Structures are given as structure tokens and as C-alpha cells.
Amino acid sequence: MTSDGFDGREREKGHRDYTGSKLGMWLFLATEVFFFAALFLLYAAYRLRYAEGFRQASSSLSLFAGTVNTAVLITSSLTAALSVAAIRRGRKNHSTLLLLTTVGLGAVFLVNKYFEWQDKFSHGIYPDSAVLAGLGGAESVFYGLYFFTTGMHALHVIGGVALLCLVAALVYTGRVDGQDSIRLENSVLYWHLVDVIWIYIFPLFYLIG
Amino acid sequence: MSEESRTLRYGAYVLVWAGLLLLTLLTVAASRVFAGVLGHVALPLLIATVKAGLVVFFFMHLKYERGIFRSIPLAVVLVFMVLFLFLFSDVAFR
Numbered sequence: 001m002t003s004d005g006f007d008g009r010e011r012e013k014g015h016r017d018y019t020g021s022k023l024g025m026w027l028f029l030a031t032e033v034f035f036f037a038a039l040f041l042l043y044a045a046y047r048l049r050y051a052e053g054f055r056q057a058s059s060s061l062s063l064f065a066g067t068v069n070t071a072v073l074i075t076s077s078l079t080a081a082l083s084v085a086a087i088r089r090g091r092k093n094h095s096t097l098l099l100l101t102t103v104g105l106g107a108v109f110l111v112n113k114y115f116e117w118q119d120k121f122s123h124g125i126y127p128d129s130a131v132l133a134g135l136g137g138a139e140s141v142f143y144g145l146y147f148f149t150t151g152m153h154a155l156h157v158i159g160g161v162a163l164l165c166l167v168a169a170l171v172y173t174g175r176v177d178g179q180d181s182i183r184l185e186n187s188v189l190y191w192h193l194v195d196v197i198w199i200y201i202f203p204l205f206y207l208i209g
Numbered sequence: 210m211s212e213e214s215r216t217l218r219y220g221a222y223v224l225v226w227a228g229l230l231l232l233t234l235l236t237v238a239a240s241r242v243f244a245g246v247l248g249h250v251a252l253p254l255l256i257a258t259v260k261a262g263l264v265v266f267f268f269m270h271l272k273y274e275r276g277i278f279r280s281i282p283l284a285v286v287l288v289f290m291v292l293f294l295f296l297f298s299d300v301a302f303r
Contacts, residue, residue: 023277029281030282033285034285034288037285041292044293044296044297045296045297048301049303055249063237067233071230074229075226077229077268078225078268081222081267081268085216089216192264192268195268196261196265199257199260200254202257203256204254207236207249207253208240208250
């Protein structure tokens, strides 16, 4: 490989700008953070107004499920970070396995979330339900924020899972490797962000009850 | 040589992971032990920020990246603080 990163393979793919790619990814992540920051600000404003109602509604969420989900995402961040370390050491199969583990843990998170939501639905609590309308301002706002925030987060988890599956295929077939790992690294950065967002969702919705 | 920042040893990532799990247990315990603003707001959010910091600096590698990368999360935090301040200077006095 020449000093500017070109080799025969590079010329087929075109020039890759490692730093530029990574910078672009961080900028994109910043926009994602602002999206959730807006939701957190909304939460903060309404929490101030409806402190007691929020506390009551929060106690109806399963602390166990929330804690397990937090542990699941933290572990998935570990396996994702390790997959990058592995590819840098040229360990393609390790890296692929770690990525698939990350995907698996993401799936566990989603299944857990499904059961949490299902529990709420079975009590007639879902966006725009009659039960919710009858509960009064505080609780309906809490649940509205809960469904929207965790729903948006879950969409991000699904997107991250899809992305990681794609990248796992690229790693396994050798199209991403230690010399050209930016697509893996950026995908893993996205996954870490999904974890960081949940790290804030958890105390805000689960720990105030 | 490209400007790629080094990765950590596997063990370092595992250590950070263990710390994150510990902090998770700590934050749950704090919310059960302490009541009111301390236990339900201040401590959990503080611990959450420490956890987020661990993920951002070690898993996302920001500690080992050059300054321009660090300026992005910094800018986000600053803007968020401004938004928070302005929102609360209104909402808190209604």
C-alpha cells in the first residue's frame, strides 16, 4: 500500500477518506442526538408540571425489564467494539461472530420491548386509547412520551441491527477488512449511539417511580 | 501510514463493560434508596452521564481521536444546555 492509502484494490473502489468518513458519521450522530434531545426536553418540561403523575405512571413500568434491557444494550456495545478491535487485528471470523452476537442482543432488546408494550396494550394503554384519555393529563402525557421515545429508539435499534447484518456480511466476505474498516467502524459508532440514548431513556422513564 | 487511531486491547473493553454494568446497578440502587429529586433525578442522571461518557470516550474511541472529533459532542452538549436553560427559564416560572 502506498503512503496515501492506494493499492490495486483501492483503485477499483475509488479513494476512501477515512477521516472524512468518520467525521461525517460523527456529524450525523450529532443530528440524531438532537432528535432525542428534543424529546428529553419535552419530557423535562412536562415532568416539572406533572411530577406526581409522572412518578405514578413510571412505577407501572417494569424496572426489571428496563434494567435487563440496559444490560443487554451495554453488552451489545461491548461486542460491537470488540468486533472493530478484531477486524483491526485481521481476525475476520472473530469480527463476524462478534457482530452477529451484537445483532442477537439487539434482537433480545426488541423482543423484551415487545413484551413490555404488549403488557401496556393489554391494559388498554396505547396512543390515543380511551383508557389513556380517561387517565388524566399527567399519565397520558407520560405514556405518550414513553411510547414515542421508546418507539423511536426501537426504530433506531431495528435500523442498527439491519446495518450491522449488512456489515457482518461485508466483513465475512472480506470486502471490509483491517485496511478498510471504516464502514464497520461507522456502523458500530451508530450502534453505540443507540446504547447511549437508552442510557438516558432508562433513568428518565423507569427510575422515577 | 494512514491516520487511523489505535484500538484498545480486548481486556480494556471488557473492563469498561464491567464498569457500565456496575454503574447500572448503582443507579437502580440509588433510585430505590434515595427519594425525591436526589434519588429520582440528580443521581440517576449523573450516573447516566458517567456511563454515556464511558461509552463515548472508550467504546466510541473519542479519547483517542483528534480534537476536531471531540468538538462535535462538545458542541452538542453546549447547544443542549442552552436549549435547556431557555426552556426552563420559561417553564419553571409558570
